[in-house]
Amino acid sequence: xxxxxxxxxxxxxxxxxxxxxxxxxxxxxxxxxxxxxxxxxxxxxxxxxxxxxxxxxxxxxxxxxxxxxxxxxxxxxxxxxxxxxxxxxxxxxxxxxxxxxxxxxxxxxxxxxxxxxxxxxxxxxxxxxxxxxxxxxxxxxxxxxxxxxxxxxxxxxxxxxxxxxxxxxxxxxxxxxxxxxxxxxxxxxxxxxxxxxxxxxxxxxxx
Numbered sequence: 001x002x003x004x005x006x007x008x009x010x011x012x013x014x015x016x017x018x019x020x021x022x023x024x025x026x027x028x029x030x031x032x033x034x035x036x037x038x039x040x041x042x043x044x045x046x047x048x049x050x051x052x053x054x055x056x057x058x059x060x061x062x063x064x065x066x067x068x069x070x071x072x073x074x075x076x077x078x079x080x081x082x083x084x085x086x087x088x089x090x091x092x093x094x095x096x097x098x099x100x101x102x103x104x105x106x107x108x109x110x111x112x113x114x115x116x117x118x119x120x121x122x123x124x125x126x127x128x129x130x131x132x133x134x135x136x137x138x139x140x141x142x143x144x145x146x147x148x149x150x151x152x153x154x155x156x157x158x159x160x161x162x163x164x165x166x167x168x169x170x171x172x173x174x175x176x177x178x179x180x181x182x183x184x185x186x187x188x189x190x191x192x193x194x195x196x197x198x199x200x201x202x203x204x205x206x207x
Contacts, residue, residue, distance in 0.1 A: 009126055009131065009132025010034045010035050010036065010132060011035045011036070011055075011056040011057055011122065011126060011131055011132050012035070012036045012053070012055040012056045012057075013030060013035050013036065013037045013038070013055055013056065013057045013058075013059060013122075014037075014038045014039075014040065014046065014049050014050055014055040014057075014058050014059070015027070015037060015038070015039045015040070015058075015059040015060075016040055016041075016042075016043070016045075016046040016058070016059070016060050016061055016064075016069075016072065017039070017041065017059070017061040017064070017088070018041055018042075018061065018064040018067060019061070020041065022061075022111075023039035023040075023041065024039070026039060026059065026118075027039045029115050029118070030118075030122075033119065035122075038055070042067065043067055043071075043072045043075075046072065047075070047079075050076075050079075050080070050083075054080065054083065055083075056084065056126075056129070056131040056132065057084045057085075057086060057122065057125055057131065058076065058083060058084065058085045058086065059086050059088055060072060060073060060076075060085055060086070060087050060088065061087075061088050061089060062087055062088075062089045063089050063090065069087070069089075073085065073087075073105070077104065081104075084106050084125050084128075084129045084131065085104075085105050085106060086105070086106055086107050086108075086109060086121055086122075086125065087105050087107070087108045087109070088109045088110075088111060088113070089108075089109075089110060089111060090110070090111040090112075106121075106124075106125050106128065106129075107121050107124070107125070109121060130142075135207075136181070138205055139181070139202075139205045139207060140178050140179075140180070140181045141178040142201070142204055142205035143175065143178075143181070143182065143187070143201055143202075143205060144175050144176045144177060144178040144179075145176075145178070146196075146201040146204060146205075147161075147172075147175060147176055147190055147194070147201075148176045150194040150196050151176075151194060154194065158172050158173055158176075161190065161193060161194070164193035164194075165186075165189045165190045165192070165193035165194075166189055167182075167186050167189055167190055171186070172190070175190075187201075
């Protein structure tokens with residue numbers, strides 16, 4: 001992954017829109033900001049692009065003439081339930097907003113939107129999804145989150161988990177904050193104490 005730019009960490013973005021001028025505009029703006037953009041005009045091209053290499057973010061036009069953005073969104077969610085999706089449309093309605101948010105869309109941008117609006121939304125998405133990080137950074141953050149969730153579900157303190165796993169409180173605290181990567185031995189000990197699967201935690205982090 002490239003170094004962060006003035007507009008945040010560089011992201012891989014696939015944009016689906018039937019308007020060729022808009023595709024050219026969005027690609028030009030975002031590539032100038034340091035992002036990698038694949039702008040496509042049909043659902044077939046969109047799914048081929050995502051299958052070739054899954055992006056960090058999808059910019060999805062909902063109203064595309066003969067193509068249904070709603071159908072694309074439903075199929076997208078079937079294939080990649082956690083992928084970050086930002087809907088863009090020139091025909092915003094409350095009903096369409098409600099429907100897209102029911103499909104777990106991160107945000108909704110009504111055309112015409114400013115470049116600052118787009119940049120702000122992408123920055124918020126990157127922060128919310130941990131996008132643009134190195135793989136080891138994502139892994140460290142996700143393992144910490146999974147351990148914290150499992151511990152709090154059992155209503156355990158860090159001291160309780162330390163006694164059950166044999167890993168020190170200070171080390172556990174550092175792991176949960178995402179500041180420290182646990183060794184494989186520590187990870188197995190923590191997972192066993194919490195009656196969890198370390199492989200499931202790794203899978204949740206994309207490994």
